[in-house]
Structures are given as structure tokens and as C-alpha cells.
Amino acid sequence: MAEFSAEPxxxxxxxxxxxxxxxxxSASRCYWHLLNSIESSNPPxxxxxxxxxxxAETAMPYEDVVPALTELKGMGIQLSIASSLxxxxxxxxxxxxxxxxxxxxxxxRNNSGGxxxxxxxxxCAGVSLKPExxxxxxxxxxxLNTARAVGVHPVLMMNDPDEAKRLAMHDPAGGIVSLHExxxxxxxxxxxxxxxxxx
Amino acid sequence: xxxxxxxxxxxxxxxVQILSKHGREAxxxxxxxxxxxxxxxxxxxxxxxxxxIKKIDGLRYIKEDGQGGVAIGTATKxxxxxxxxxxxxxxxxxxxxxxxxxxxxLRNASTLGxxxxxxxxxxxxxxxxxxxxxxxxICYGAIGDNSYYHSAMGGRLCYAVYPGDAATALxxxxxxxxxxxxxxxxxxxxxxxxPGDMLVDGRIQSHVxxxxxxxxxxxxxxxxxxxxxxFEKLRPRGVWDFAMASLAIVLQVRDNTIEDARVVFGxxxxxxxxxxxxxxxxxxxxxxxxxxxxxVSIALxxxxxxxxxxxxxxMAKGLxxxxxxxxxx
Numbered sequence: 001m002a003e004f005s006a007e008p009x010x011x012x013x014x015x016x017x018x019x020x021x022x023x024x025x026s027a028s029r030c031y032w033h034l035l036n037s038i039e040s041s042n043p044p045x046x047x048x049x050x051x052x053x054x055x056a057e058t059a060m061p062y063e064d065v066v067p068a069l070t071e072l073k074g075m076g077i078q079l080s081i082a083s084s085l086x087x088x089x090x091x092x093x094x095x096x097x098x099x100x101x102x103x104x105x106x107x108x109r110n111n112s113g114g115x116x117x118x119x120x121x122x123x124c125a126g127v128s129l130k131p132e133x134x135x136x137x138x139x140x141x142x143x144l145n146t147a148r149a150v151g152v153h154p155v156l157m158m159n160d161p162d163e164a165k166r167l168a169m170h171d172p173a174g175g176i177v178s179l180h181e182x183x184x185x186x187x188x189x190x191x192x193x194x195x196x197x198x199x
Numbered sequence: 200x201x202x203x204x205x206x207x208x209x210x211x212x213x214x215v216q217i218l219s220k221h222g223r224e225a226x227x228x229x230x231x232x233x234x235x236x237x238x239x240x241x242x243x244x245x246x247x248x249x250x251x252i253k254k255i256d257g258l259r260y261i262k263e264d265g266q267g268g269v270a271i272g273t274a275t276k277x278x279x280x281x282x283x284x285x286x287x288x289x290x291x292x293x294x295x296x297x298x299x300x301x302x303x304x305l306r307n308a309s310t311l312g313x314x315x316x317x318x319x320x321x322x323x324x325x326x327x328x329x330x331x332x333x334x335x336x337i338c339y340g341a342i343g344d345n346s347y348y349h350s351a352m353g354g355r356l357c358y359a360v361y362p363g364d365a366a367t368a369l370x371x372x373x374x375x376x377x378x379x380x381x382x383x384x385x386x387x388x389x390x391x392x393x394p395g396d397m398l399v400d401g402r403i404q405s406h407v408x409x410x411x412x413x414x415x416x417x418x419x420x421x422x423x424x425x426x427x428x429x430f431e432k433l434r435p436r437g438v439w440d441f442a443m444a445s446l447a448i449v450l451q452v453r454d455n456t457i458e459d460a461r462v463v464f465g466x467x468x469x470x471x472x473x474x475x476x477x478x479x480x481x482x483x484x485x486x487x488x489x490x491x492x493x494x495v496s497i498a499l500x501x502x503x504x505x506x507x508x509x510x511x512x513x514m515a516k517g518l519x520x521x522x523x524x525x526x527x528x
Contacts, residue, residue, distance in 0.1 A: 156337070161506045164342040174336025181356050184398060185336065188356070191401040199222075 001065050002093065006030045008055040032142035035084050035115045049086050056085065056093040068179035069102045075183060080105040082123035082136075084115035116142075117150045124152070135173065137182075139163065144170050155185075200238050205249045211258070211379045211413055214250050219381050219411040221248045223400055227413055229253060229274050230310040232301075233317040240325050242318075243334040244402060258415060261285055267421030273312030273376075273414045277365075281306060290419060292428035296368035296447060299432045302439040312414040315366055315376070315392065316406050319359035320441055321348045331357045331403045346507040347435060347443065351515075352468035353503040355396040360466055361405045362441045366393045367465030368430055369417065370473060371449035377416040378408065385412070395470030405469065423451050423459075427526045431518040432465075442466030444514035448522045450486065457481045462519070464499070467511045474498055477519070491523040 010030050034048075073079060081103050083090050087110040094100040105126050109115045112122035124134050131151035138144055139157040144167065147154035153173035158164035164175065176185060205228070208214040218225050226246030228234055237245040252258060258274035261283050269289060271280065280286060281297040300306060300314065318324070319332065321340050329335030340349040341358045349358045369389045376392050378385040392414075393406045400410050408414060428449040434440035445465035451458045460481040464472040477498050484490055495516045502512045 158337075158342050161342040168337065168339070168342060172337065175338070175342075176356070177338070177341050177354065177358070181354075184356055188331075188398050188401070188403065189336075191398060195223075195401045 002059040002061045002097075004031070004055050004059045008051040011051050028140045028143075031084075032140055035142070038084075038109075038115050049088065052085055052089040053092055056089040057096065059093055059097075061097050061099065062179065064179040066099070066102075068182050069099070071183045072186070073102055075186070077186065078105075078127055079103045080107060080123040080126060082107045082112075082119040084109050084119060086110055116146045120146065120150050120152060124150075137176075137179075139167070141167060141170060144172055201241065201245070201247065203238065203247055203249050205251055207251045207254055209255065211252075211255060211415060214252055214255065214413055215379050215381055215411060217248070217250050218413070221246075223402070223410045224248055225250055225410070227252055227312075230276070230308045230313045232305050232309045233313055236325070237318055241327055242324065242332075243329075244318075244332060252413065264418060269419045271311055271417045271419070273310060273315075273416060275311050277301070277306040277309045277311065277314060278303065280311060289422045290372060290428075292430050292447065292449065293368050293372070293419075296364050296430040296432075296445075299430070300364045305439075311365060311417060314363050315389070315417075316408060316414060317363055319348070319357070319405060320362045321357075321359035324359065332359075341505060344507060345505040346510075348441070349505055349508055350468050351502055351504040351508045351511040352472060352499070353501070354469055357396050357403050357469070358505065360468060361393060361395065361470050362466070363393070363471075364432065364442060364445060364465060367442075367445055367463050367471040368447045369419065370463045370471050371428065371447045371461035372419050372422075373461075374417055374419045376414055377418065378412045379415050380409070380412045384415075389417070390471070390473060393470050395468065423449075425452050425458075426450070427452055429522045429525050431522050433514050433518065444511050444518055446515065446518040446522050448519075448526065450481065450526055452486050455486050457484050457486050462498075464515050464518075467499075467515050476500065486527045488524060488527050490527065491520045494523060495520050 069079060079102055081090060085108060087108040090106055090108050107119040107122040112119040120136060124131050135153045135155045136147035137155050137157050139159055144154040156164055156167055156172040156175035158175045158177050176182060206217050208217055224246060225248035226234060228249040228251045252274060258272040260272045261275060262270055264270045269285060277297055277300055281294055287294045323330050323339035324332050328339050330337060330339055338358045348360055350360050366389050374389045376387055376389055395405060396403050397407055399407060426449055430447050432445040433443045435443060442465050444467050447463045449461045460478040462474045462477045464474060477494050480494060480497050498516055498519050499512055504512055
């Protein structure tokens, strides 16, 4: 949804690992690296949360986010947030960017009881959806794998064509270039499902 | 190639009934130069039931319509349009454009309706990739080799360019099309017919024709007096190929002042792209060579090229410059 700076996540990783981890320049990669650390060792996150807040403070939503989410809401689609960030960081990000009203539910590592798959599962359960009825937008291999582990259809955000070409080899359920395309994606699936039911 | 059943209806009404009966499993078969290749390419969307309309009377003609315009049946071969003396006299740019479509052999087989409604020629689709138009949910052209067959003006799920030249050349003349549908005849402008990637009957396609509708006629209004027109096309191979970029331009000029303008680009977007900013700029201007640099600077301001196809925009702008130069000579 947004461009996060890699720096706060790098600092969190360095803090958790005593500075031994190799830095990656991509915020997405850093973020998933951090989630792996949290998932494997469940470290204390007091200091991490301050840095997460710093990341949420400076994160800028991509220009296509608000128009696409507004259109989805107008189509009667219920929108939930599923994030591995803390509840405070997510709330700060939503409030700063005036996105709160677009979402009917917010699932974080605090109220879902974990990271990665946990918020995703909680978001599906929260709106009584089976995982196979949901899609998960991601631009990382870790995201693809997490979605698949839960049974949710992973859809590639193809922001960077070279990275998307690499990730397309990992058999995503689909891919979109911009969030602008998400409403049409859902309309197409809905029309195809209606045709399947009719035949 | 999958096995298919062929119907040979005697009338358009019967054809519409057959199409309605089989739903998306059926497709209209006329020239076959697109349809049969879709079958050979084993595309998921290729039909199982072919409704052959070649023998239906009254779909293959070029005639004056009584108001000074021309009506063309959609089963008319492209070669017949390219050779038509009536069209040469009334709409020379159209004939020029049709002579640049594909090769002489294919023009002898392809029909006007088929050219207007042809499937995109993206190498990933035709190569059997599971993309948006072939049962999947991803555009490989957006992330792969997009130098030839993909849009430099953004996309809507599928990023393939609309490949037809006929629509690009017909839109500046404000041409319209007639369709036979289960609920009676329907009429649209050519611009409305091919608005780019549309969700129709659960599919992505470049046109708005539903599975049980048949394109029957193209009607071109009477030519405007003082009209000057030009068609330009750049192709990877000069002998025959799809457009890397093309341009159809019609100017109405009185006392060397442009009274009205139509500027349509082909080969660069998911639809024939009418460039209204340039049209508005040209209206009221004196037709002179110095117009072109300003027109070119205004054109295609919303370009959104993919990784390998920014050159399409340069080509399109170059065509605009050469078209205006030609018309101001």
C-alpha cells in the first residue's frame, strides 16, 4: 500500500541480531527479514515498535491506493487490513494518511496473535471468508509463500518488471501492474464465477 | 488443434440464434485469418463451434448509401476495399491504409469485420501463456518483452496493443457500425466499438461485441468538402507487419485554416487512440509547416511506456510530424 523506508526495519533487524545481519536495501525484503526473526525467536519488541512507528510516520501511500480502495468500497466490497506491524504503527499510518474510514477491520500482530500468516488468517475469519476466497497482494517471494501456506491466492504486485519477471516463475495466482487494476480484476472474477454458476 | 464443429447458417438471424445457443463456446468464422490461428495456437478462448457466415447473402458489398456516404458489408475482403474505385474517390486515405494491412495474400482472405474485431497479437497470448485473455490472471507482456506488441499508453489488466488498422483509419471519418443482436439491430461508432480492454461476458477483449452479436455493416458518412487526409504506418518489416505505430489524420481546411481535425494513433495503445488534445490545438490554426513542432509537443502527454517500448511514443510523434508536413505541402 505504501512506500516504507528500509532504514527503520534495518535498524530493528540490527538491534535484534546484534548487528550481525546483512543489510538489504529493499524495504519489503527488510520487512520480511524482520518478520522471519520475530517468527523464529519471538524477541522482545519494545525498541522495535518505536522504529516501526518511525517507519509508519514517514510511509507514503502509493498514488493509486486511495482511488482503488475507494472504488472497491463503492463496489460494496468490505476492506480489512492484515498486517504484521503493531496495532499502534498501523493505526498511525492509517490516521496520518486519512485511510481509516476505508477499512472495516484492522488485524495486526497484536490482535491476531502473530505475524505473517496470523493476521491474514484472522482477516479472512473476521469476514467469514475461506482462505481460497481471498487474494493476497505481494511483491516478495516471502509474501507469495506465506499466502500459499495459508491457502490464500497470492497475486503479484508487478511494480518492478525485472523482479516481477523473477517472481512470476514462482507460480502466483495472478499479477497486476497497478492497484488501479484491482477493481477490474475483481469484476472479471465475479463475472466468471457467475458464468460458472449459470452453466 | 482442437476439433471443432462448423455451422453454415443461411441468414444473419440464424447465425445469431446459433451463437446464442452455444454461448462463449461459439465464434463467427469469416476470413479465418485470426480465428483459425487462435485455434492453431490452442488458445483457451478459441471457439469449439464455428459459425461460418461466408455464404450468407448481403454481408459482402461496397455501395453508396443514398446520402453520399458508403456502406460496406463486414464480410467484404480487405483486398476488395483496398481496390475499390468508389472508396479511392471518396476516402483515399482509407484505401491507402487498407493497402498497408498485412500482405496481399492475407488481404484476399481477411474480412473487414475480422480486422475490426481481431484478437491481439501479443506473443505471450499467441504462445499459449495463461494470461488475462487466455484463462489466466497476469499480463506477461507488462513484465517481459514488450517492445513490439504492447501498449505505451498504460493498460487495463492486459497491456497488448489493439492491432487493427481498419478501425484507426475509419474513426477519423466518424464511421459507424451496425450489429445484429438477439434483440434486434444495434448501431455504434467505430470508436465505441473498440474502446480497448473491456470485460465482456467474463472475458477481456478489445471490442464490445457480445458472444451472440454479429457485426454486419460499416457506414462511412459522406466525405467532407476540403478534407485532407493521410495515413502513416511504421512496421518492424516494411513489407507486411503490424504497426509499431500508425496515424490516421483528417483535416478539414478552408482558405488554409483548419476548421476541424481528427487525429487517431494506432499500434501504441489498447485501442485506436484519438488524440483530442492535438485535435483541439489544430482547430482554427493556419495549416503551415510550423504547426508540427507544437502539435508534437502536445501529443501523447499521458504516455506510460513499459520497460522496452518508449520508442513507440517517439515513432508516433514522428508520424504526426510527417503527416502534418504532408498535409501542409
